[in-house]
Amino acid sequence: MPQAEGAAAIKWFKSPxxxxxxxxxxxxxxxxxxxxVAVLPVYMKNSLGLSAHTIGIAFSLQYIGDNLFRSPFGWIxxxxxxxxxxxxxxxxxxxxxxxxxxxxxxxxxxxxxxxLGLGTSPLWPTAMSGTTEISGPNNSNGQAMGTLEIALLAGxxxxxxxxxFLLEWTSNNYHTxxxxxxxxxxxxxxxxxxxxxxxxxxxxxxxxxxxxxxxxFFAVMKHxxxxxxxxxxxxxxxxxxxxxxxxxxxxxxxxxxxxxxxxSPVITLYVQNELHLSPNMFSLLLVAxxxxxxxxxIPCGKLVDRFGTTxxxxxxxxxxxxxxxxxxxxxxxxxxxxxxxxxxxxxAMILPAWNTFVAHLVPEGERGAVWGFFLTxxxxxxxxxxxxxxxxxxxxxxxxxxxxxxIVMALLFVIHFVLxxxxxxxx
Numbered sequence: 001m002p003q004a005e006g007a008a009a010i011k012w013f014k015s016p017x018x019x020x021x022x023x024x025x026x027x028x029x030x031x032x033x034x035x036x037v038a039v040l041p042v043y044m045k046n047s048l049g050l051s052a053h054t055i056g057i058a059f060s061l062q063y064i065g066d067n068l069f070r071s072p073f074g075w076i077x078x079x080x081x082x083x084x085x086x087x088x089x090x091x092x093x094x095x096x097x098x099x100x101x102x103x104x105x106x107x108x109x110x111x112x113x114x115x116l117g118l119g120t121s122p123l124w125p126t127a128m129s130g131t132t133e134i135s136g137p138n139n140s141n142g143q144a145m146g147t148l149e150i151a152l153l154a155g156x157x158x159x160x161x162x163x164x165f166l167l168e169w170t171s172n173n174y175h176t177x178x179x180x181x182x183x184x185x186x187x188x189x190x191x192x193x194x195x196x197x198x199x200x201x202x203x204x205x206x207x208x209x210x211x212x213x214x215x216x217f218f219a220v221m222k223h224x225x226x227x228x229x230x231x232x233x234x235x236x237x238x239x240x241x242x243x244x245x246x247x248x249x250x251x252x253x254x255x256x257x258x259x260x261x262x263x264s265p266v267i268t269l270y271v272q273n274e275l276h277l278s279p280n281m282f283s284l285l286l287v288a289x290x291x292x293x294x295x296x297x298i299p300c301g302k303l304v305d306r307f308g309t310t311x312x313x314x315x316x317x318x319x320x321x322x323x324x325x326x327x328x329x330x331x332x333x334x335x336x337x338x339x340x341x342x343x344x345x346x347x348a349m350i351l352p353a354w355n356t357f358v359a360h361l362v363p364e365g366e367r368g369a370v371w372g373f374f375l376t377x378x379x380x381x382x383x384x385x386x387x388x389x390x391x392x393x394x395x396x397x398x399x400x401x402x403x404x405x406x407i408v409m410a411l412l413f414v415i416h417f418v419l420x421x422x423x424x425x426x427x
Contacts, residue, residue: 017082018144020195021127022151024086027188028120029155030162031093031181035116036062038163039181040100043174044109054106056390058113060383063261065117067379074125081197082130085122090192092119094185101178132359145359146301146352150294157290161283249361252415253378256354259408261385263324266393266401270328274398275336289340296348309353310420316349317413325406328399357416 036059044050044058077085092115099112131144163177170176271277277285304312323342330336358374392400 016194017130017196018147020191021130022147023191024090024188025123025127025148025151026155026158027184027191028090028093028123029152030159031097031155031184031188032116032120033156033159034163034177034181035097035100035159037160038167039174039177040113047172047174048104048109050106050109054110056386058106058110059386061110062113062117063379063383063386065114065119066121067117067383069118069121070125070379073122074129077122077126078129082126083193083195083197086126086192086195087189089119089122090185090188092116094182094189095119097178097181097185101175101182128355128359143298143301143305143352145355146297146304149351149355150297153290153294153297157286157294161286164280164283246419248415248419250377252412252419253358253374254381255408255412255415256381257378258381258385259405259412261382262389262392262401262405262408264382264386264389266389266398270398270402275331275333277333281333285337285340288337289344291344292341293344293348293351296345297352300348301352304353304356309357310416312349312353313357313416314413314420316346316353317409317416320346320350321406321409321413324402324409328402 040058041055044055073085073089096112096116096119099108099115103109103112127148131148166177166180167173271282271285300312320343323339323346327336327339327343330339361374388404389401392404
């Protein structure tokens with residue numbers, strides 16, 4: 001039996017679909033990390049002279065585009081197929097980078113950020129539903145989710161580091177950086193074209209097709225729209241009647257990404273204004289935190305599959321709350337690295353356990369739509385978080401966003417503790 005389970009794990013891990021997902025996740029996060037962390041803030045502020053308010057709007061639109069369309073694209077992906085959905089969406093990312101590279105107006109840059117978010121929105125509904133399908137809800141979700149998170153963290157960390165090095169090597173030649181990112185986008189589209197179709201809905205019979213052939217264009221389109229609306233109503237009905245979870249799950253989904261949104265816009269400011277670290281030292285800090293998280297993800301994922309999600313989420317939330325509450329008061333470089341590593345370990349516990357925890361809540365009938373709904377709700381925290389964080393930074397002190405994020409982590413511990421007491425012990 002253990003040999004059979006091991007063979008099954010190797011089968012999904014080596015499948016072309018899963019490998020394609022890993023490559024796409026890495027390159028998408030590489031592009032977003034390079035743009036949002038290393039390139040756009042400095043390019044828009046220093047090179048184009050745009051205000052911080054404009055930069056904030058552009059970033060918010062990126063998060064809105066990414067999260068608002070996750071649920072629709074999750075639904076479309078199950079019906080149109082992974083290949084067409086991902087290739088068409090990722091083509092938008094190439095268009096977005098082209099607009100950024102060849103325009104300087106605030107309007108077009110904010111539009112490009114929205115298109116960038118729109119183009120990446122199908123990624124995680126596709127990854128979550130596809131991975132859940134090939135690994136099985138009770139087989140090796142923790143390992144699979146942990147592997148996806150490694151690809152995410154590797155891309156997110158590598159993007160800023162490579163772009164910082166490239167900009168320093170080319171004396172801040174942003175057009176060279178944009179050309180590299182356009183090339184990454186083209187590779188993304190090519191990889192997406194190699195994904196399997198995996199169309200969920202059976203094709204119409206030849207009799208139906210023949211009957212439609214005798215109708216006019218508008219009659220056929222009307223029939224298609226009516227059929228689409230019926231499918232949407234059926235999907236919503238099934239989701240509403242199969243998705244039976246506690247109301248506490250919904251604020252937990254929001255808060256899980258809200259805490260990241262609180263930190264994302266102030267980390268760079270804190271490193272530059274408070275710690276006065278050089279770009280190379282900042283890159284080393286990213287490598288330390290991201291590296292230890294990536295190294296711990298696989299063993300944590302395996303342990304989650306063996307012991308369940310509860311101990312890892314409880315301890316991870318408490319550890320994260322402690323490290324974040326102390327982090328903003330530390331100014332010694334050595335202690336900064338220590339608390340960054342502690343935070344990385346806590347996230348290595350939280351990420352695979354949280355995704356596995358949510359996977360147990362998703363009904364099999366409408367995985368794509370429900371994952372899209374969950375991820376939209378979860379991602380909405382990334383829209384609100386930076387706005388709140390900026391206000392806290394400006395009006396309540398530079399340490400306040402870190403304290404707020406620690407409070408959110410403590411609140412997540414309380415919510416999960418209550419939820420885990422109500423659910424099955426396996427979770």
